[in-house]
Amino acid sequence: MTGESVITIEQLSFTYATGTRPALHDISLDIKRGEYIGVMGLNGAGKTTLGLSLNGIVPQSSLGHYEGKVTVDGHDAAVTPVREMAKMVGIVFDNPEFQMSQISAAEEVALGLENLGVPTEEMHTRVSAALALVGLAGFEERSPLGLSGGQQQRLAIASVIAMQPRILFMDEPTSNLDPIGKEEVFELARKLNKDEGLTVIVAEHEAEVLAAYADRIVVLHEGLIVMAGTPQEIFARADELAAIGVRVPQATELALAMEPEAREGVPVTTATAIEWMEARAR
Template identity: 65%
Template sequence: MTDEPIISITKLEFTYTHGTRPALAGVSLQIGRGEYVGIVGLNGAGKTTLGLCLNGIIPHMLMGQGSGAVRIDGRDPWTTPVREMARTVGMVFDNPEFQMSQVTAGEEVALGLENVGLPYEEMVPRVAEALELVGLAGFDERSPMALSGGQQQRLAIASTLAMRPSILFMDEPTSNLDPIGKEEVFEIARRLNREAGMTIIVAEHEVEVLAEYADRIIVLDEGRIALQGTPSEVFGEVETMARLGLRVPQVAEFAHAVRGQSAAARRGPLPVTLAEAVAWVGDGQ
């Protein structure tokens, strides 16, 4: 991580044209290069809106009233064309099937590159590289519709990676996947983050997974940041999270429930992953 944040958001407010209240109501946020950030919040909290503000879909394709400043890797999405922003922020959405439009997986990955006018000879190695990164090397000629949900979502990730973005925003990427598919997607995200230094932002309800992988958790509530910190700091706030209507990892819930009833529970922050819980219980013996 360098000192200069890759994402800098100041007092961002946005109300959709047909919105009844601000979707974002004054969000200030800085994200470091190479950070892995999890965003949690109830339906309507503003998670998707925040993502769309990063890649310029808002305000260029979805209209509304906005104010504040957004700076993404040196660019201002409010004044930069969307196709230009797609080179910086890759977006992956919740339903992989809806993101597929081509006959073969290779064409699917090439689509974005065609849209930015990349010459064919540069496209071929980029497609191969992107498929390789998500573990789909050799899948070029396969039909996207014949892939499993997890593979389709990896293909959607490959399509954004082909643009070589520095930031990957995944919006509930595993909500339509089975456990194996979920695991595949999070494993890819972890590798991209750790090995390629990619900045990862993921809106996700799977708090157990976020506790495992994320450096920081941001809690959105009615368009505002209600809480942020390390997974341990945020998910350790069991009562605040419950008040916000949000889940914490079962491990943290359990530790919170037994706190005060065992020697272990009296010390230190609450565990939020299974490994931390095992150490925490062990410490109390």
């Protein structure tokens, strides 16, 4: 993908003060504006630490040893105050309920804006706009705790979107949601990426989701980037992925079971798998 880099990570290494090995080791990655990046890797691979390095929480609020450089929209993430970084990079975590603290949905979204010192009038406008964008128009006075998991996660996304970041990092955003909730959140992420032009980075275990949405997938293993490429390039390497505990989509698994040497053009989505199999049945 050509275009303007929005995030540049240069030889980033980070070891938590209490860590026995680097959580991230010599990571270099260039992310273009408007890209949708999937980050995969086993538990402990470094996905969350990578996300936190994008808005400066690592290293600014995490004790440890930091080397290298992360540049976001021209700002050095290691020294630009986290509250400034938060206007550029929004982070959504895996457990929406845990993120809810306020009495009403509107207050939930307003909280971050109050912290940024946004004037009241503008705050109301931004809260309504953010709720509308995530499909929660009219939910202003509802209690976050009475919402479904998918609605809660969309509310968490609204809280982040209200800060108007151009980059969204979602850390396993649907791991606590039912299938309907998962679908709601991934559809919203797609809309924010394609219609609103946000750069979206999603740490996710479900290969099917990334096969459907991601422009590029980055695979982490023990703090290293071991693979980066399109979903087709990545999932064709199913054996190598299995060795580091990363699943491929069922469509790919099935195709490779039929034709173990398939690489070029191996299907990663159900729709392409059907075409692929029809072509072979002729």
